[in-house]
Amino acid sequence: MLRFVIRRVALTLPTFVALMFVTFIAVRLVPGDPIEVRTGERGISPERLAQFRHELGLDRPVWQQFLDYANGLVHGDFGVSIVTKTPVLHEFLTLFPATLELSLCALLLAVVIGVPVGVLAAVKRGGVLDHAVMAVALTGYSMPIFWWGLLLIMLVSESWGLTPVSGRVDLINYYFEPVTGFMLIDSLLSDQEGAFWSAAQHLILPSIVLGTIPLAVIARMTRSSMLEVLSEDYVRTARAKGLSPLRVVGLHALRNALIPVVTVIGLQTGTLLAGAVLTEHIFAWPGVGKWLIESIARRDYPALQGGIMLISGIVIVVNLLVDLAYVAINPRIRHG
Amino acid sequence: MTLLSIRNLTVSFATSRGPFRAVDGVDLDVAAGELVAIVGESGSGKSVAMLAVMGLLPWTATVTADRLMFDGKDLAAMTPRERRRIIGRDLAMIFQEPMSSLNPCFTVGFQIGEALKTHLGLGRAARRDRAIALLNEVGIPEPERRLRAFPHQLSGGMSQRVMIAMALACRPKLIIADEPTTALDVTIQAQILDLLVRLQRENGVGLVLITHDMGVVAETSQRVCVHYAGQQVEMQPTEGLFRDPHHPYTAALLAALPERASGRLLPSIPGVVPGLADRPKGCLFSPRCRFATERCRTVPPPRAGAELGLALCHTPLVQGVPQRAPAAA
Structure with missing residues (x-):
């Protein structure tokens, strides 16, 4: 190991x-x-x-x-931003929690919805639900992030007035010093009534926009992986024991079907961080993505280089972690 | 006492070219503690018939039967939930491919314990004790250590022993073994078969052994059903079947045994099992039968009496000679 x-x-x-x-x-x-x-x-x-x-x-x-x-x-020196004259690493670390919070929420949304939906589609293969799920997934996968974000802002924020248009929290009513950099946690720590709800509300639309592509990919992958696993001999063995369908599908089949899905989730971190650049721009989300786009406009070489290096580094580390997670859920690799 | 009683079991699959009848009017009775063998070529519907009894066929299959009774209960009338209470507890099955029949993600101990927890509600310690006892029973050395093993760490023979242990877990009344030795080495085949037969005798369990190996049938079973193209063509006590087969297909199968060959060339049965498209009008075996007459080719054969092995034939054999039944009874 x-x-x-x-x-x-x-x-x-x-x-x-x-x-x-x-x-x-x-x-x-x-x-x-x-x-x-x-x-x-x-x-x-x-x-x-x-x-x-x-x-x-x-x-x-x-x-x-x-x-x-x-x-x-x-030597761990990422240089100093030409524009702000602050060390690039410091700027990155200040902004990264915002991006991380958004990405995690988007990924959570994608996994929590994508995996069950994919499983359902596989179990009811060929049915109305299966076709509907796959059609929606394909649409989601093909949706340009820019257009999808603007569409949601117009509909949900402008017409229906359900969510705020941009930012991380309602700055007019709430202010608190960053402790963890995660608005959801900081708002709770601040003890200000309504702050957490405000932060959560601000997260809804960006998470949906950023999570849509990973959601579609995860749902499709779960479905195809599940279809393959459901016809395996060991699933028949599980049913021959008289186990409930929930246990057969949810434990015996899903555990095996998740192996390729975990890989895909890992690969999606790249998509997430790239998508975060666009999403943050649309929703004026003060994260690394917005900062990078601004750095391009200013030709802030150290900030750009450092930012890309750090983001790439994160993608590489996440893929490494996924490989290790793979080992954890697949005993055949563990004991090789 | 009759444990399993099947009458006129039919299974058809929906295919793109219309329904395909994989099992066609099969009857079977198995008494408690009896060992019945079902033999036939690949595709003769022997596995499908037993999967239908277990309720393990995919949704594309339609199962009908005049009677499908197990242990005095009507399987066909049960809800899936009621049926799951019997399957894995009183009625267990062992499959052909031991290596792929165990879930690669869970330990042997977990997989054996599952049925114990579901059906008997045993606690963790009790499950462990029972699993160790079961592994001992099926001849796996160091059972405590094996409980923590994953399936890929076991050989094919070991895997099949684990599958047998799983089948025995809740002390079933009937075990269906679907070609349990086909995927194994020849040396291991004999061991696994001996194990199965020994356990069957010791525990008084009924056993349905699906196989295409006539040698296995001769050594183990008390009664034999011969399947051909989804139909049951003959059923006899083993001794009688080997001494005097009544259906020409059974006779041809026995003649094809290498042990019985006298010449330099092994005798074989010409042709293949008919598929969906080329199903004969009369007897399904007629295109390959040495004794086929015009009537065999056009009229579906009647079932003979028990004295003629319930042979599905117009001209059942007696001592290798076709008996011409009186025309049109």
Whole structure:
């Protein structure tokens, strides 16, 4: 088991190196640099421009900049944001709880609805429910996040007035210092009446928007995996014991069917974090995604590079954890 | 006392080309403590008939029977819930593929304990004790350690022993064993078969042994049913069947046994079992039968009396000679 973990961790190192290289190059391929973006159309004298560039180290050869950056990363230094002058890591960590809270809620929604729905569709295969579920899932999977978010805001927030349009909490009525960074927890800790409900209400629409694609993927995967497992001999054995259908399907079949589903859930973390960038933008959610989009606009190289590295790192770590979870639920790997 | 009593059991499957009759009018009686064998080629409906008794067929199957009684209770009239109280408790089944019949995600102990908990309501410690006793009974060494094993850590023979232990868990009155040795090595086959027969005798359990191995039938069973293309073509006490088979199919099956071959070439039965599309009008065996007449090809055969092994044949054999029944009785 320990050797398995060590091997898996070691395998992620080349990925990180490649990632560092690609983000560094890609960020610089975008036309314009931080100075040009900041000075805008008013222009600036060539001397001042050269001075700014020198201050930021942008006048040095690219390969030297890369080596400096790589050296910094190895020592855990993600650089300092050009715009806010605060360390990138600190900014990221301040904003990340918001993204994490949103992503977790979206994933929870996707799993809590997706798995049972997929199981039901498989058990009632070929029926009306099955067809309906799969049609909705396909629609959900094909839905552009931007359009879906705007549609929900128009309908639920504007027309029906059921949920707030944007933000994490009603800032006019509630204010509290971040403790954990998770609004749901902080609002409870603040002891302000209604704060938790306000935070929860703000989470509803973004979670639905962000959770839709993973929900569709999980439902479809659960269904097909379940269909395969339901025709297995050991399911027949379970029924031959006289167990209830709930136990046969919910324990004997589902336990086996979940193995590929867990993999898919892991792969969805990438989709979630990428989707979070768009979702946060639509709902003005003060998370990492919104921050990254703003950094692109400002050509804030250190913030962009650091942000992408950190997010990618999280995706890699989550996939590693999924591999380990896989070992936990599949005894055939555990005892290999 | 008759434990299982089946009359005119028919199972048909809905297929894209119309209903397919996998089991066609099968009768069977099994007394308590009796060992009955069902033999026939692949696709002759022997497994399907027994799965119908267990209620384990998929939803595409339609099961009808004039009588489907087990232990004095009418299985056909029961609700699924009532039926589940019998299945796995009084009526257990062992399957063909031991390796895939155990759930890979749960330990052996858990899987044996499940029926004990569901049917007998045993507590954790009692389940463990009973599971250890059962593993001992089926000849698994170090049962305490094996309880924690997962199925992939067991060999095929071990897995089948575990399946047998599971079937025995609630002390059933009848066990249906569906080709329990087919997937195993030849050396293991004999062990598993000996085990099954020994347990059956010791516990006085009724046993229905589905097989296509005539050697197994000769060694173990008291009575034999021969199935062909979903129909029961003959039923006799084992000794009588081997001495004087009455249906030409049974005779051909016995003649095809390598032990009985006299020449250099093994005798075989020409042709294959008819499928959905090429079902003959008369006797289903007529296209392959040495003795088939015009009447056999056009008129479905009647069932002969018990003295002729209930053979489903126009011209049942006696000592290998077809008996011409009086035309149109």
